[in-house]
Amino acid sequence: MPLSEELKARITAEFPKYPERRAVLLTALHFVQEECGGWVSPDVVPEIAELLGILPIDVEEVVSFYPMYHSDPVGRFHVQVCTNISCCIRGARGVVRRLEENLDVLSGEVTGDGLFSIGEVECLGSCGTAPVVMVNNERFVENVSADDVPALVERLRARAAAGGTNGSNGQAGGR
């Protein structure tokens, strides 16, 4: 799927804010994920590169560096558990394990219905309320314990059943 003209225009509009075009990459990748199903597919990489005057491999390198960018599809609810030091000490591993059991997929995978995926991310900057979970780009869920996982998953399922775009990864908006 090629980048839409609107999306290109949105990226181009950022150019004046930065000293050079390549610096727009991070913002551009956020826009792409918002509008293209939550991930950066290999199809759009050359287009992004051309727009910014860099090589496709430069885009791929950056996507691979940050856990917030995805080179593979994610679920409509991408459940990210911080597994950095504070969260780990306070039980983040157990949260990941319980998510894996509950959703019957491994960390890094997407459920068969495309609703959920589990990701592990670096410090979210909220160590005081560790462990921390972030669904898509939404508000943090704080002080999460493994036992909180079933309720969290149910809430998300309910939102999905209620329909609407709110909460679907692509339209989550905001950063």
Add this chain to the structure above:
Amino acid sequence: MTERSGFKKPVKVVIDGREIVAEAGEMLLQVALDNGVEIPHYCYHPKLSIDGSCRMCQVKIEKAPKLAISCNTPVADGMVVDTKAGEVVEARKAVMELLLLNHPLDCPICDQAGECYLQDYSFGHGRSEARTTSPRRKGVKRYPIGPRVVFDQERCILCRRCVRFTHEISKTDELRVFGAGDRSRIATSQDRPLDNPYSINVADVCPVGALLSADFHHKRRVWFLEETETVCPTCSNGCNVKIGAFRNRIERLVPRRNDEVNDTWMCDHGRLNYAFVQDDTRLREPAIAGREPREPVPVAGPIDYTRDSDGREVRAAGPSVDEAIAAAAASLRAAVATYGENSVAVVLTPTLTNEETLLLARLVREELKTPHFALAVPLGLSDDFLIKPEKVANARGARDLGVGPGDGGKDLAGILAACASGEIKVLWVVGSDGLVAAAGLDAVEPAVANLEALLLQDTNRSALTDRATVLVPGCTWAEKDGSMTNHAGRVQRIRPALRPPAGLVADGEVFARLASALRGEATAPFEPRTAFAEVAKAVPSYVGLEWARLGSRGLAAGQGA
């Protein structure tokens, strides 16, 4: 070395108590290395941009708040540097420990072992014991990252030299660091192959055994290699190389630094073009038509050798080199006597040394006195970096020495036409590959079909081998001593790395013996060093060049004055 172009302000620095004069702007690490002070380093490479990522080159600088990386610290006047201070030693140990944390330590099966910075610096600067108990990170091993390069991810220390090479030197940008933290790894885009004309250089810049030449993979422990400094024979750029040989076979070529020629790089094609020296196409037995053995001319494989009591190979049957030379001389003399000098022609593929070429040129002018003398230069693709269109090493030298038609002489096409028409009766070919490549088999076939004699001096089997009336097998560049002149006029030494096949002599010696056979009197045996003195007199721009001063990097024509 920093380019010393233009005037730069000299600065004085003190390194480990020694006062050193350097130029403003030079980096401390390079200044230290240039002055024989070894500061360990991984990511710094003199021909790549500075990365500053490995932290191995840290030193203590007086009045500086903390240790500094010497690779990215410009020297300043009055700088006082300590490369051996306690905190420096500790910092290096810490860097080594970090780098070895996930290293597989599979030195026993690693091709890099013996020339590995990780080994050397562990030996010199590491801890003697490991403090970790956790398992090491796993990564791909023996992965063909490109057609000519093997990748071992576990051994990579992420110095980014290979990334910078593909960005700055080959300009092909195949490699990047993907991922972050301990998931960082070198990879290509979408697993595309690392494939460019210079790809194997990444194995040379890689300080560890992470990127390796597929051709040399698990072939030989490097400490068994005998290394010889010489020049690549595959095109006229004359890249400086080292032959690594084991038991009289070439196991690999690696580039050698010469800032005037190839910096520190070479192309993959040149690096891998050595099999002809030792494969089954190599000609090892002289042949004379009508004498056994004749069909086919014996080559490698079941050769007609026996061994003498010292284990040396001894020819059991067939003509010797001297008999072949005598037959060639007889054929040349008969043609000149019967049909005149113009019935003889000589074609040279310029793979010979300057000294050999000089002897051949004299032989043609002074003994044969034929004007029909042509160069046959195979041409091919080139680029704006190292690879040159002339696919032989010494075309420039042959031209400098005046190889070419004499008064009223024919060029290559003219010679072949005259052979076909019967005007030329005897054709003497020195190296058939250039002839076939330059003129095409379609032009060569009718020419040799109509000859009274085809005299062939060659190293490898070709379309002409079986057509030869007399075949004199010669030596390859790897078996010779001498000089060659690259496309830009740089005169460089080649040196013998191998003993030639039993009974064979260098082409220069063939010419010397042929000259004495033609003259009917003894001539001095071929001696490259003395012949070079003649070469230096024969070419105006070589005047003053001396054998001893050619050294390992050669001299530019005109530098003798």
